[in-house]
Amino acid sequence: MQTTNRRHWIKQASLAIAGIGFAAESFGHAPKMMPPGPNIRLSANENPYGPSPFARKAMTDMVTLSNRYPFSDLTGQVRERIGKEHQLDKEHVLLGAGSSEILGLVAQLAASRQGNAVSANPTFGIWWTAAQRGGLNITKVPLTAGKGHDLPAMLAAINSDTRLVYVCNPNNPTGTITETMALKEFITTVSQQTMVLLDEAYIEYCDEPSLASMVASNKNIIVAKTFSKIYGMAGARIGYALAHPETIRQLGQFQPWENAGASRVSLAGALASLDDTAFVSDSKKWNAGAREYTRKELEKLNIRTIPSHANFLYLSVNDYPQDYHARLAANHILGGRMVEEEGRWARITIGTGEEMKAYIRALQ
Numbered sequence: 001m002q003t004t005n006r007r008h009w010i011k012q013a014s015l016a017i018a019g020i021g022f023a024a025e026s027f028g029h030a031p032k033m034m035p036p037g038p039n040i041r042l043s044a045n046e047n048p049y050g051p052s053p054f055a056r057k058a059m060t061d062m063v064t065l066s067n068r069y070p071f072s073d074l075t076g077q078v079r080e081r082i083g084k085e086h087q088l089d090k091e092h093v094l095l096g097a098g099s100s101e102i103l104g105l106v107a108q109l110a111a112s113r114q115g116n117a118v119s120a121n122p123t124f125g126i127w128w129t130a131a132q133r134g135g136l137n138i139t140k141v142p143l144t145a146g147k148g149h150d151l152p153a154m155l156a157a158i159n160s161d162t163r164l165v166y167v168c169n170p171n172n173p174t175g176t177i178t179e180t181m182a183l184k185e186f187i188t189t190v191s192q193q194t195m196v197l198l199d200e201a202y203i204e205y206c207d208e209p210s211l212a213s214m215v216a217s218n219k220n221i222i223v224a225k226t227f228s229k230i231y232g233m234a235g236a237r238i239g240y241a242l243a244h245p246e247t248i249r250q251l252g253q254f255q256p257w258e259n260a261g262a263s264r265v266s267l268a269g270a271l272a273s274l275d276d277t278a279f280v281s282d283s284k285k286w287n288a289g290a291r292e293y294t295r296k297e298l299e300k301l302n303i304r305t306i307p308s309h310a311n312f313l314y315l316s317v318n319d320y321p322q323d324y325h326a327r328l329a330a331n332h333i334l335g336g337r338m339v340e341e342e343g344r345w346a347r348i349t350i351g352t353g354e355e356m357k358a359y360i361r362a363l364q
């Protein structure tokens, strides 16, 4: 970001926008935001610093035009801008009210062809129910011992009835990353046979590149992206699919009104967010600092963690002598549930430095 932009950002950020101020923390100068309600929310992988100041301003400014549908001006502009972000065209982009809508659309498209879907387990299985209701059997392939995707086992699980293969990278809830070359090769191989859905909800938090460009010439690859994570707009509900125009057309047929799920306000926020690269890199940096602090402190408490490439940690409370979830509840911390009973694995979202200090204090 240029110096003038950066100065503007700092000025914007320091404006007294409802409930927002700055605090110098040991994790860098991260903005301090008030959470909605009395609890510390470490359960939904939200960005505790967002939306970016530019996005907040753009959304506030757009509110008064909420009497107007966005399709004649804004929708196309946002699709074009998103396309540009990934060296693709507007025709490669389908907007949704969050990327969970996109995952649902892909599940419906795959289910319309009947058969099975292959997915790692545990992963972000929000689309499983829609897929099963539509008639797809889900073949769940266990993660490796290191809690990453077992690509050879997933390949072996694919058969002539497989209509969809889902890969979440980095994986939710484990935070593991699949190495780029191996993933590229896997997607190339699988897409010769069936549809691949790559979920990159957390890719901006890690150092690996997005594989979005793979959709340009391959009709069998869909990449799902969201503004809910590093862009800090989970409450605004906007996400998108990137795919070949022909695949975008097919997915759009499962929407009651193509590209119309995102509001004018969230579209304005998305546009501004994409230009605020400083907010994205700061969020990444603040998250990494708080995550490393949390990892080290958990280690001291005999709580094993999996190396994470996202804004959450996967941890085993097997050797923790107290009731982990009871400790969180007693300290008004929303920390999710047990994901895997065996090994007693749970996930914790990385909040602000202060929030993570409170979390560690609750466990001590």
Ligand SMILES: Cc1ncc(COP(=O)(O)O)c(C=O)c1O
Residues within 6 Å of the ligand: 044, 045, 097, 098, 099, 100, 101, 124, 168, 172, 199, 201, 202, 225, 226, 227, 228, 234, 237, 238, 239
């Ligand atoms: C891996 C993954 N994909 C997609 C989503 C959906 O996010 P949204 O619908 O808010 O875009 C989430 C939300 O937690 C997620 O973890």
